[in-house]
Amino acid sequence: MIGTAVGVFLFLYVGYCWREQGIHTRNEGWKTREEAPRTFVWTMRFYVIFAFVLIVADALNLNGKAGP
16 A cells, blocks of 8 residues: 555656656755756656556555465
8 A cells, every 4th residue: 555655656746847847856956857857857767667666566465465
């Protein structure tokens, strides 16, 4: 259940970053897509893949909580 919640949060955060065309980077703060284009694309891809994996793993009970 926690994986689904975190995955949904990540999807919402990706949507916010996409709408605002920027990302929050460590030690530098908010960067627009024009200021850091490669970082923006890499971060968006990573968050989408990670959110998808969290949701699917939670759905398949691969997170270790499946039991008798």
